[in-house]
Amino acid sequence: SAVISQKPSRDICQRGTxxxxxxxxxxxxxxxxxxxxxxxxxxxxxxxxxxxxxxTYESGFVIDxxxxxxPNLTFSTLTVSNMSPEDSSIYLCSVEATNTGELFFxxxxxxxxx
Amino acid sequence: xxxxxxxxxxxILQEGANSTLRCNFSDSVNNLQWFHQNPWxxxxxxxxxxxxxxxxxxxxxxxxxxxxxxxxxxxxxxxTDSGVYFCAVSRRGNNNDMRFGAGTRLxxxx
Numbered sequence: 001s002a003v004i005s006q007k008p009s010r011d012i013c014q015r016g017t018x019x020x021x022x023x024x025x026x027x028x029x030x031x032x033x034x035x036x037x038x039x040x041x042x043x044x045x046x047x048x049x050x051x052x053x054x055x056t057y058e059s060g061f062v063i064d065x066x067x068x069x070x071p072n073l074t075f076s077t078l079t080v081s082n083m084s085p086e087d088s089s090i091y092l093c094s095v096e097a098t099n100t101g102e103l104f105f106x107x108x109x110x111x112x113x114x
Numbered sequence: 115x116x117x118x119x120x121x122x123x124x125x126i127l128q129e130g131a132n133s134t135l136r137c138n139f140s141d142s143v144n145n146l147q148w149f150h151q152n153p154w155x156x157x158x159x160x161x162x163x164x165x166x167x168x169x170x171x172x173x174x175x176x177x178x179x180x181x182x183x184x185x186x187x188x189x190x191x192x193x194t195d196s197g198v199y200f201c202a203v204s205r206r207g208n209n210n211d212m213r214f215g216a217g218t219r220l221x222x223x224x
Contacts, residue, residue, distance in 0.1 A: 033212075103147055103149075108155050
């Protein structure tokens, strides 16, 4: 399985600011995904990030709020822009194993917006 | 979109007991996976099982795709099995439209 590192692991942010979350994978992967997990809730897919093309966003998520970069096959960033308390969540990076189709997750980034 | 229902929502067991978690889905799927989220938030992939049966130690899973459900069996439960178990499905074979169920919160007491 891939080793996925996310930074920061947690942060406390002020309303109106933006924060960029980094995701680093120890091997090249085609598909990377960003998920949000609101407190006590399940996971919701934000977007799919493919190298060399714009991210594909799910319904309810827009690029202006959650810009994503995917500069190469091992790295991606998710920015949470103009944060409000409703953005307090765990944000998770995940990758698809090339051979098996299994989905693997990073440790998550726990954001608290005051 | 596809609906995913997991039951029970909460489950409390004594150490050593067995349990069955269920995942129902509303449409045919080509991708189904079970995950465990430990109390620290880390998500671990347990099974990739769009159909058939798999076993890994004390855990096993069965998916009956034609009847649109999957079962996760935990035998001889341990306190380290505590956490939330998620089922996730996709109509496509890949992961770019995975839908997660609400999860089953399992507490195993010593």
